[in-house]
Amino acid sequence: MNLRTALSGDAALLAPRLLGCRLERQLEGQLLVGRIVETEAYDQSDPASHSYRGPTSRTEVMFGPPGRLYVYLSYGLHYCANIVVGPAGHGAAVLIRAIEPLQGAATMASRRGRQGPAVSNGPAKTSVALAIGPELNGHDLQFPPLRLVLQPPLPPEHIVTTRRIGISRAVDRPWRFYLKDSPYISRP
DNA sequence: TGCCTGATGTTCT
């Protein structure tokens, strides 16, 4: 099954499905690999989502085909990375909140100026560690320099489901998912 | 350890 087909479903179902999958970033001849350990789902039916009010020049990528990268600027300074999901025309995405470095960990730590979990235990930190910026907005994740590599789904008992973090609308939706026992979670 | 604040672009009211 190709990436686009795999990601054409519902954001709230795909967000936990993406846990354990890998992001491979080609950067200056080096390969940085991270395992996704924390995600949040956002959908156009959801007042907390950028896509709630329909497509704009910023959010049009969310309404495009699945398997693309949606990068937005948060609070005027931080870039955050999302994986677009759902069929074209439907505005939904999964926010990558944290990764666990598997390869190139030293490079990621150096890019962040931090060691340990602080390298990538947050959405903007993850973007810095993997060198994800606005130039990758709309990028197709089937291809370098940034690829999403699916892994077999993890057993449900390894996944914790909670409310989302850092939002003020639709706070009750249990659309945040993280890997139990990962030290790279942004907030337990 | 934990609260408070500054930085700062895009979007919406």
Next chain:
DNA sequence: GAACATCAGGCAC
């Protein structure tokens, strides 16, 4: 004009 899917540094305890 205000809110916002954030982070890091400073200061009080």
